[in-house]
Amino acid sequence: MRGRLAALLLAATTAVALPGCATVAAPGTGSLNAGGPQDTSRSLRIMGTDFPYTDATVAAFEQQHPDISVEYVKGAVSFEEGSVQTLLRSGSGPDLLLVNSGPGRVGVLADAGLIWPLDEVFATNGLADRFDPEVVRQTRAGNDGKVYEIVEGLDVFQVYYNKKIFAAHGLDVPKDWQGFLDTCTALHEAGVKPLLAGARDNFAGGWLLGSLVQSSAGQDKMRDILAGSGAFDDPAVVTGGQMLADLIERGCLDGGQAAALDGGQAEAAFWRGSGAMIVVPQGSMANARQDGVDVSGFGAFPMPRRDASTEAVPTAGLALSWVVNKSTKSRSAVVEWLRWLASPEYLAMTAAKGRTLVPAQVVPAGLTLDPAVQDGVEKVAKGTGFNPSVYLPDAAKEAWYQAVQGILTRRLSPERAMQGVQEKLAAGR
């Protein structure tokens, strides 16, 4: 009996596991609508982040379009945790999703045919004119060069510093890398934590190392590397990793503590005044202001360049993007939502109700944004560098995060750490 059961299980497994063809349809494929969006429904299911302005923007949209009903499911959907792929592959996922941006995420969904290319929507509705051309260029994430996402906002990463701590120790904003090191050393010797970081959940560690790598290599070289015409084990990039190791070596950054804290914990500690500096996006300060923190005693500056003769610029990256489920049955309603996202009214409403991301849209004169967000807008206008986490494909991004943790815990040399990223990047390409 036992033998018969085992044989039956083996036969069933073999039958399921190894059908004749070398290539088979992936699970869930049968439920997908290969023909693209249909237009048989006037209801929209949207899944995305719960912004302070979400309810207001949904209500305004429904008021403008009484024939369209919107169900906005609040909650982060993540490519890294598999929820985006699962929702899209189910064939009955939301019509629109707000996801983390970038080729390593949206590009993969595009290449798999799970999301709808938006070039035609852009062309027929004049949406391209509403967005920063550089942002639109970066959203051509798929191998076919089409636009697959509408960017909700960008992040601009700078060194935020505590003015009171700086003043108490007679320090000014450093102008170059040596000045930054001197500032850190002075603070460390005075018993102040010079630099805070929280790398446990990876993102924030990537922001810090990304800023240091750009400080060393410059934004042009980083653009080339991320575009595929350079290598992560370039000496200039390795030097960026060495700068992180130097900060730990000099006591400017507690590597163990940075590895123990997550990004949110490190930010909370910084806004409480537990450290002098931190590398975060504008949204951190804007959120702190909304949470009632007196942020007047804080300022920001781009990570100084290693080469003192060149001007420092912040790193930046696409943050969150709207993508359209290719299996949607509400095509015209989706287009109306996309037109709404691109409208000046939407931008104004989000600005008035607590927008913390730098808009991807062209910002009209006179629009009042949170000062930190406005600073981000101005920095983007002047030119910014790149947050590698957004632009690296998934395996290389994972290696990038490993590089951060490896250097923080002193288990990886900067050379080996960057070689690891380059190996994954080369394999991915």
Place this chain on the structure above:
Amino acid sequence: MRTRTGSSRTALIALMLLPSLLLLAVFLFLPLLRGIQLSFYTWDGVAPVMHRAWLDNYARVWSDPAFLQALSRTVIWWAMHLGLAVGGGLLLAALISEIRWRRAQTLFRSMVFVPHIMSLAVVGVIWSQLYHPTIGLLNGFLGAIGLDNLAEPWLGSTALALPAVGVASAWQAYGFYLVIFLAAIQAVDPALHEAAAIDGAGPWQRFRNITVPSLHNAISLVVVLAFINALKGFGTVWSMTEGGPDRSTELVAVYAYRQAFSLGDIGTASAAGLSIAVIAVVITVGFNRWRDRAAVGR
């Protein structure tokens, strides 16, 4: 007549089993078969087609140093789980069973079971805060008693993170084992303890020579459960460290998750998951056979 009665009885049994079997089929057998299938294919989790890889995924997994390190960490994790959760549960069960006031015993039993009914995410958050390097209770306590030099970034140290998370996981689990041990201890004939006490045996001697041998079956069960629970160690690790720092808390379950969702390699993730499942089955069956033989030998 007897045959008809037998048939209708069989039909009734089948009918009553059907809902459970359906649930098992939908939520266990079909996913298991799908997992086996995926382990033989290369798939990134989003592409419309999968390519057959035969045993390549298994070869890649078993030649991946990260998997082998995760496997060795899982063994350490299991040993910690056994020592802290099972050992701690047994010790506390013995102590609680000594409480003669029944209400107090019930109170203690309920209190120690509370962590087990908490979600792993909540346990992770609680212990992350306890281990917080600057505002955590643990470092705060060490500072308060003048042992600042022992304060550590517990979850940020590659040497300390795994034991730190292991303690949190054991805290969550030991109440469950304790209840099993307590039930078994209460089934031990009190006359044995009384006779031993009259013969001059102390509490430790009675625990070692009467209680522990009497718990043979309970210990066997708990060891198997602890082994399986340890292999599934994911929730606490992910909520506290996400496998870091620098992969120092990456168990096989975390490795499989990372392969699947961070690296988009469903095939190797399935191969890793099934490898560990096969190991679990082999060890569990082997252990049970050894236990049965030992029981016959006694």
